[in-house]
Amino acid sequence: MKKMGLNEVREAYLSFFESKNHLRLSSFSLIPQGDKSLLLINAGMAPLKPYFTGLQVPPSKRITTCQKCIRTGDIDNVGKTSRHGTFFEMLGNFSFGDYFKEEVIPWAWEFVTEVLQIPKDKLYVTIYLEDDEAYDIWCKSTDIDPSRIFRLGKEDNFWEIGQGPCGPCSEIHYDRGNGKVNTLEDFIKAAEEDRIVEFWNLVFTQFDKDEEGIYHKLPNPNIDTGMGLERIATIMQGVNSIFEVDTIKSILDEVCRISNSKYGEDYNKDVSIRIITDHVRSMTFMICDGVLPSNEGRGYVLRRILRRAARHGRLLGISKTFLYNLCETVINASKGAYGELEEKREYIKKVIKLEEERFEETIDSGIQILKDFICELEHKGTNTLSGSNAFKLYDTYGFPLELTLEILEEKGFKVDVEGFNHEMKNQRERARAAREQSNYMGSEESILDKISVDLNTDFVGYQNLACNSVVELLIKEDEFIKSLNSGEKGIIITRETPFYAEMGGQVGDKGIIYGHNFKAEVLDCKKNVSGKILHFVNVLEGSVETGCNVSLEVDKNRRDNIRKNHTATHILHKALKLVLGDHVNQAGSYVDSLRLRFDFTHFSEVSYEELKKIEDIVNENIMKVYNVVTDVMTIDEAKQSGAVALFDEKYQDEVRVVSVGDFSKELCGGTHVQNSGEIGLFKIVSESGVAAGIRRIEAVTGFNALSFIEEKNNLLKEAAAALRCSEKDLINKINLELVELKEKEKEIIELRRKLVGSVEEEVLNSLREIKGIKFIAASLKDIDSDSLRNLADKIRDRITDGVVVLGSSFEGRVQFVAMASKSVLNKGVHCGKIVKEIAAIAGGGGGGRPDMAQAGGKLVEKLDEAIGSVEAILESLVK
Structure with a gap:
C-alpha cells in the first residue's frame, strides 16, 4: 500500500475525478450561503443542495470537491477518544442527473485499489440489502471477491431524512486486522470493535419519498459520495488515530513542545493535548472564513471552541496566551490547498489573541463568582451547587463544567450535573428553534423556488437603462397567474431587463415597466435562489399578461447615485488598507442612492486623525478623475492581476474585475461610474463598532455629501447666532461660556452649603x-x-x-x-x-x-x- 501524506491524498482524489471529467471546485466557505438551517457547513454535499434540488444549474453535471466541515454535536467526546474531531475535510464526487451506479462503483474501486493501492484483501463493501443492482455492478464491473460484499438494512445502508430525495448507499471498509471475515455477524462484530472502519460512502439518490412514505423513482438520479480525508489518511499512513496523521501530528507535537508535555504518558494530559490540537484547526479555518467570536450563533461555536482550548492549555501548565501562535502550524500545514490561510495569517492571529486575552479576564471573573457560590453553599450548609448556577458559569463566563467540578471536588462539594444538562438542553432547543427547520435540501420551497431553471432573463443594465422585452412569467402572492391588473402587486419576469437585482450589498433598481394601456411601478428588484431576476411591481393602470411586449426603464437619477456610492466603497476599501494596514478586509457593505455603509475587519476604534487621512485619500483619488474600467476574465486571471476577492464568496468561472485607475482593483458584479470624478465628493458621516473585530464606516457622496456639509454649516450658523458671535469666534465663545458656567456652578454649590448649614x-x-x-x-x-x-x-x-x-x-x-x-x-x-x-x-x-x-x-x-x-x-x- 502506498504511504501518502494528507495533502497528497487530497490532491490524488481531486485529480483522479478531474480525469473522469469532473469540474474541481474549491471548498465553499464554512458559513452557509442561503441555507438558514445550518450554522456551519457540516457535510461535503451541504453547499451543493441547490444543485441537487434543481433550484440552481450546476456549473457542471460532474463536480468534485474537498469541503471544509465543522461538526460540534459530540464536542464533549473530542479529546476523550482518538477519533472524534470538530474540524474535518470531506472528499466528494457528485453527479447531477449525469452518471449513476454503473460509473461510480468501478471508479471508486479503481481509485482505492490502483491510485491508493490499498490491498484488495483488506477491503470490504456493504450495500443496502434490497439493492441487487449495486451488488451486480460490484460483482461484474470490479474484481472484488463477492464474499467480501455484505448486505445491511436501512439503518446502515439507506440514506434519508424525512421526506424528499433519498436512496440506498454502498460503503467501502478497511480491515485493520488479520484474516478474512466470512460472515455478516463477524463483520458487524469487527466493525463494532473498530477493527473494520468505513471510509467512503457512495449514496445513490434515486427515490423521492412523499408525505405518505411512498418512494417514487427520480427521473434523473444523483450521485453523492463522501470520504473523510483525515480517516483515509490514517489508513494510508498506517496509524490508528487522526491525531497521528502527518499534518495533524505536526500541530500535536507543537502543543507538546509549548506545554513541555509528552504525548502518550498521561491520559488526562493526552485529552487536553488532543482537544487543543483539534480545536486550533477549527478556530483557524472558521476565522479565515469570516466567523468572529460572539455570544450567539456560529460566533458562539467559535468562542466555545477557542475558550475550551485555552482552558486546556491552563491544565497543561501553559500560563500565557498561546493559541494565536499555535495557529501558525495549522496555516503552514494547509496553506497549499487553502491559499486564503496565508493571505489572512495576521488577521487570524489577531482575532485569536484578542479572544484569548478576553478569556483570561473572564475566567478570573468566573473563579471569583465560583468562590462566592462556595461561600453561599457553606452558609446554607449544603454540598451541591445548583445546575442553573453551574450553567451560568459556563454560559456567561465560558467556564467549562469539568473545571467547576474539579474546583468544587477539591473543596468537598458536588454539582447538580443533571440540572446543568437540563439547562444545556433548554439552550440547545432555543438555538434550534431560532434556526429555520428544513427538509433534506435546505429551506422549504416557496413559489419563487418553483420557477423553471430553463427560464432566464438577460441582464442588459450594465450598458442600458432601458430596453424592450416580453413578459415571461407573472406571480401574485403564492401562485403563477396569467394577468396582473390595476391596483394589484406582484412579480414580473421578463426575457431581458435593465434593472439591477439586489446583490453584493447593492440595492435593487426602481423604475417603471409599461406597455399598451399598461403601467407598473417597479418597487424593487431581487433574485431568487436560482438567480432569476424578479421585478416586484405595483400596477398603476391597465393590465399586463404573459407573452405581451413591454418597455422597461430604470430610474436614472437613483441609479447614478447608487453607482457613485458603489465605486466610492472600492476606493474606501483601498484607503482603509493604506491607512490601517493589510489586515483590513471587507466584512459587508450596503449601497443605496442616499449613502454607503462599509463594514471591515479592524480591532480598535479608528481615530479622528486616521478618519481624516482616509477621507482625504478617497477624495484625492476621486479628483484624479480615474477611468473606471470593467474587465471580464477567469477567476485565476483576476487573482493573478492582483484583484481583491472575498474568500467567503463563490465566484463563477468568469468574473467582472472593476479597476479605478491604477488605485483599486476588485472583483465585483455591481454597477459603477465611468470615471471617479463623477462621484464628486466623499464625506464620512460616522465610524462605529458593530461586532468584535468589525468596524463600520457610513458615508455620503455627490450632492448628498454637499447636503450633509450644508446641514453642518447651518448648525454652525444657528449656534453662532444663539451665542451672538461670528462662526470663527464660536469656539472661543463656547470656552468663555463654559468658564462662566463653572463659576456659576461653584456659586450654586457654595449657596447650597450655606443653605444646608442654615437648616442644620x-x-x-x-x-x-x-x-x-x-x-x-x-x-x-x-x-x-x-x-x-x-x-x-x-x-x-x-x-x-x-x-x-x-x-x-x-x-x-x-x-x-x-x-x-x-x-x-x-x-x-x-x-x-x-x-x-x-x-x-x-x-x-x-x-x-x-x-x-x-x-x-x-x-x-x-x-x-x-x-x-x-x-x-x-x-x-x-x-
Whole structure:
C-alpha cells in the first residue's frame, strides 16, 4: 500500500475525478450561503443542495470537491477518544442527473485499489440489502471477491431524512486486522470493535419519498459520495488515530513542545493535548472564513471552541496566551490547498489573541463568582451547587463544567450535573428553534423556488437603462397567474431587463415597466435562489399578461447615485488598507442612492486623525478623475492581476474585475461610474463598532455629501447666532461660556452649603427619642443627594448615639438618606430596612447597610408622609 501524506491524498482524489471529467471546485466557505438551517457547513454535499434540488444549474453535471466541515454535536467526546474531531475535510464526487451506479462503483474501486493501492484483501463493501443492482455492478464491473460484499438494512445502508430525495448507499471498509471475515455477524462484530472502519460512502439518490412514505423513482438520479480525508489518511499512513496523521501530528507535537508535555504518558494530559490540537484547526479555518467570536450563533461555536482550548492549555501548565501562535502550524500545514490561510495569517492571529486575552479576564471573573457560590453553599450548609448556577458559569463566563467540578471536588462539594444538562438542553432547543427547520435540501420551497431553471432573463443594465422585452412569467402572492391588473402587486419576469437585482450589498433598481394601456411601478428588484431576476411591481393602470411586449426603464437619477456610492466603497476599501494596514478586509457593505455603509475587519476604534487621512485619500483619488474600467476574465486571471476577492464568496468561472485607475482593483458584479470624478465628493458621516473585530464606516457622496456639509454649516450658523458671535469666534465663545458656567456652578454649590448649614440647627431641634434611642426625621427642600448625605453625617456626629433620617425634594424627585451610630445597631436599628419602607411610600426603592442607606422616589407629594412613617418603623425594629 502506498504511504501518502494528507495533502497528497487530497490532491490524488481531486485529480483522479478531474480525469473522469469532473469540474474541481474549491471548498465553499464554512458559513452557509442561503441555507438558514445550518450554522456551519457540516457535510461535503451541504453547499451543493441547490444543485441537487434543481433550484440552481450546476456549473457542471460532474463536480468534485474537498469541503471544509465543522461538526460540534459530540464536542464533549473530542479529546476523550482518538477519533472524534470538530474540524474535518470531506472528499466528494457528485453527479447531477449525469452518471449513476454503473460509473461510480468501478471508479471508486479503481481509485482505492490502483491510485491508493490499498490491498484488495483488506477491503470490504456493504450495500443496502434490497439493492441487487449495486451488488451486480460490484460483482461484474470490479474484481472484488463477492464474499467480501455484505448486505445491511436501512439503518446502515439507506440514506434519508424525512421526506424528499433519498436512496440506498454502498460503503467501502478497511480491515485493520488479520484474516478474512466470512460472515455478516463477524463483520458487524469487527466493525463494532473498530477493527473494520468505513471510509467512503457512495449514496445513490434515486427515490423521492412523499408525505405518505411512498418512494417514487427520480427521473434523473444523483450521485453523492463522501470520504473523510483525515480517516483515509490514517489508513494510508498506517496509524490508528487522526491525531497521528502527518499534518495533524505536526500541530500535536507543537502543543507538546509549548506545554513541555509528552504525548502518550498521561491520559488526562493526552485529552487536553488532543482537544487543543483539534480545536486550533477549527478556530483557524472558521476565522479565515469570516466567523468572529460572539455570544450567539456560529460566533458562539467559535468562542466555545477557542475558550475550551485555552482552558486546556491552563491544565497543561501553559500560563500565557498561546493559541494565536499555535495557529501558525495549522496555516503552514494547509496553506497549499487553502491559499486564503496565508493571505489572512495576521488577521487570524489577531482575532485569536484578542479572544484569548478576553478569556483570561473572564475566567478570573468566573473563579471569583465560583468562590462566592462556595461561600453561599457553606452558609446554607449544603454540598451541591445548583445546575442553573453551574450553567451560568459556563454560559456567561465560558467556564467549562469539568473545571467547576474539579474546583468544587477539591473543596468537598458536588454539582447538580443533571440540572446543568437540563439547562444545556433548554439552550440547545432555543438555538434550534431560532434556526429555520428544513427538509433534506435546505429551506422549504416557496413559489419563487418553483420557477423553471430553463427560464432566464438577460441582464442588459450594465450598458442600458432601458430596453424592450416580453413578459415571461407573472406571480401574485403564492401562485403563477396569467394577468396582473390595476391596483394589484406582484412579480414580473421578463426575457431581458435593465434593472439591477439586489446583490453584493447593492440595492435593487426602481423604475417603471409599461406597455399598451399598461403601467407598473417597479418597487424593487431581487433574485431568487436560482438567480432569476424578479421585478416586484405595483400596477398603476391597465393590465399586463404573459407573452405581451413591454418597455422597461430604470430610474436614472437613483441609479447614478447608487453607482457613485458603489465605486466610492472600492476606493474606501483601498484607503482603509493604506491607512490601517493589510489586515483590513471587507466584512459587508450596503449601497443605496442616499449613502454607503462599509463594514471591515479592524480591532480598535479608528481615530479622528486616521478618519481624516482616509477621507482625504478617497477624495484625492476621486479628483484624479480615474477611468473606471470593467474587465471580464477567469477567476485565476483576476487573482493573478492582483484583484481583491472575498474568500467567503463563490465566484463563477468568469468574473467582472472593476479597476479605478491604477488605485483599486476588485472583483465585483455591481454597477459603477465611468470615471471617479463623477462621484464628486466623499464625506464620512460616522465610524462605529458593530461586532468584535468589525468596524463600520457610513458615508455620503455627490450632492448628498454637499447636503450633509450644508446641514453642518447651518448648525454652525444657528449656534453662532444663539451665542451672538461670528462662526470663527464660536469656539472661543463656547470656552468663555463654559468658564462662566463653572463659576456659576461653584456659586450654586457654595449657596447650597450655606443653605444646608442654615437648616442644620433647625433639623437638630426636631430631635426625639423612642425606646431609649435618639432619632431625627426631617423633610427638606431643594437639597441634592450629596448635600443631604453630608448633612446627615454631621447631624449623626452631633447627636453621638442615635438615628438620622432625612428626605429632600430636588428637581422633581425625592431623595432619602438614613444613618445610625454603631452603638444602636445591636438594638435592632437597620437603616437599609428603614429607607426601603419609606421610599416605597414615595413610589421608589433603595436600601443599604444597617448603619447607612440611601433611596429615591418619584412622588414628591408623598415626602412628608414618608418621613412621618419613620417613628413607627423604628418602633417596630427596636428590640
